[in-house]
Amino acid sequence: MIEKQHIIDRFISYVTIDTESDPNSETTPSTEKQWNLAHALVKELTAIGMKEVSIDQNAYIMATLPSNVDHKVPVIGFVSHFDTSPDFTGANVKPQIIENYDGKDIILNAEEDIILSPDLFDDLLQYKGQTLITTDGNTLLGADDKAGITEIVSAMEYLIKHPEIKHGEIRIGFTPDEEIGRGAHKFDVEKFGAEWAYTMDGSQIGELEYENFNAAGATVKIKGKIVHPGYAKGKLINSMYIATEFINSLPMLETPEHTEDYQGFFHLAGMQGSVEETVLKYIIRDHDENHFKARKEAMRQLTFDLNTQYEREVVTIEIKDQYFNMKEKIEPVMHIVDIAEEAMMALNIKPIIKPIRGGTDGSQLSYMGLPCPNIFAGGHNFHGRYEYVPVESMIKATAVICKIAELVALKK
Incomplete structure (x- = not known):
């Protein structure tokens, strides 16, 4: 069982580091402060036991979880980005933890009368009784996509600690500057070496996407x-x-x-x-x-x-x-979507297969030769003060990663 408090602590450690990207910058990463989380992630990946941990001159991070089976298994990958959107400030994020959400208005900031209300955001009602992490009303949260990073790191750690779960080689990658459309620009697909991958960058629990604008x-x-x-x-x-x-x-x-x-x-x-x-x-x-x-x-x-x-x-x-729409590159290898759908259903998660009304690193990566559907990371209301994420959704997403790894190893 994936420990709830461990997920919370890891997520908060990421979102309290400001990694806002800058579309007007010519450098990669576009802001110097993105290096702060990048370097911290490299140390953490090494500490949990990942192999071949690397970071290049543009802050692209890669690492390997070696196979623990003796038969040939396709190398798969999981990808997330560590920058946050320049649409709203990501400096001095002060997360609030709402235990056992009661389905009512959440006061983010009483002084400024900033309220997260199910009257405006009815998705909240899906999560009654769960633990929500919100902003304090003055910043975005950064669940896009630090929830995805939390889930990937937590899944790798869980698989390392539970060798009874069989899996092939798994590659993970973390990118800068996705929010300004450059997340995959300098991603070395050949070095990554996966047959296919999944971005953990969707929204509500169950989302599974292989079409985008x-x-x-x-x-x-x-x-x-x-x-x-x-x-x-x-x-x-x-x-x-x-x-x-x-x-x-x-x-x-x-x-x-x-x-x-x-x-x-x-x-x-x-x-x-x-x-x-x-x-x-x-x-x-x-x-x-x-x-x-x-x-x-x-x-x-x-x-x-x-x-x-x-x-x-x-x-x-x-x-x-x-x-471009990654559908063209995913449809010839639809089994990779089927595996993700099977993993969700095995965990009693209802798959929500729908088009992305936006872009994703997965789109560019798919056209670069790495087919890459998108899986939910759990957050809602990205890029603004009303952003929140249910902890239970992050736990489920972590479990989906582990289950995909297991299913791929079973499909000889």
């Missing part, structure tokens, strides 16, 4: 012409008005706040403007490859139409693909 980013620049407003008739061109035309010409119901499941979207993620120039930052998302291409083409066509309308090049657009 196709993703692109678009930068739209609108050029205006500044003239003294008192003498501007027929001369001034206000780039912010043209930007408004651009924004309003895209389907207003195809935005994140109006879409779900397999529905894609255009998301205006940033805007900076003046009369002379306005810059719009978009992300484009769709699970369907053809729809994804159509969305990009729609933005290019809109750029062409506005330039035609104004009879000059007032709008330019640059679109860069970011990642």
Whole structure:
């Protein structure tokens, strides 16, 4: 049995180390402080008995749990990231432990009236009677993805202490900068040496995902012409008005706040403007490859139409693909999803197989030759002050890792 307090203590030791990544940095890792947890993890992995523990110049960590069977077993891996999102501060995280949750409002910060309520977050009601770890309302928690790291380290430790559980060789990997889309950029798949892997980076208990968005980013620049407003008739061109035309010409119901499941979207993620120039930052998302291409083409066509309308090049657009739907790489090896599903069912966990409305290191890794579905890590409400994780979900995720290892060894 995986010890509850041990999981809590390990998780808290990770989340109280600030590892926020920075999209504006050119280094890897993007912030120096990520090294603090990276080095601590290397020491811990060595201490629990992992072999071939390594950390490279970019803070990518790998380690091996050797096989304890005498027959050939596929080498499998488990991957998580140790950075936290720059969307909300991860400095001075002060976790709160809520024992035997009663299904009512949780006061995160009485002074500022910050409340985690099932009226807004009804997922909370799944966890009545369980132990929750929350924030104090002033930071994110970091369950994304320090819960995943907790589970992987705890599973490896458990397997080392219980050699009666048979398994093949297991590789684990921890990455920086996943939250800014670079987690797999410098991951050495060949060095990792696994036939397939699982990212422990999902949300609620039972999630099992092998589909994600196709993703692109678009930068739209609108050029205006500044003239003294008192003498501007027929001369001034206000780039912010043209930007408004651009924004309003895209389907207003195809935005994140109006879409779900397999529905894609255009998301205006940033805007900076003046009369002379306005810059719009978009992300484009769709699970369907053809729809994804159509969305990009729609933005290019809109750029062409506005330039035609104004009879000059007032709008330019640059679109860069970011990642692709890993479904294409997973479907030929669906047995790796089946094994994870079997492991969950063996532990009385109902698998929730659904698409990821986002990205994952697993997407990039799958296209790099390491098929990599995503398994729940247990947390909810990532990237903000309302983030929480049920301890029982982390324990179950740890058990899933152990069960997958056992099942792979049994499938001769």
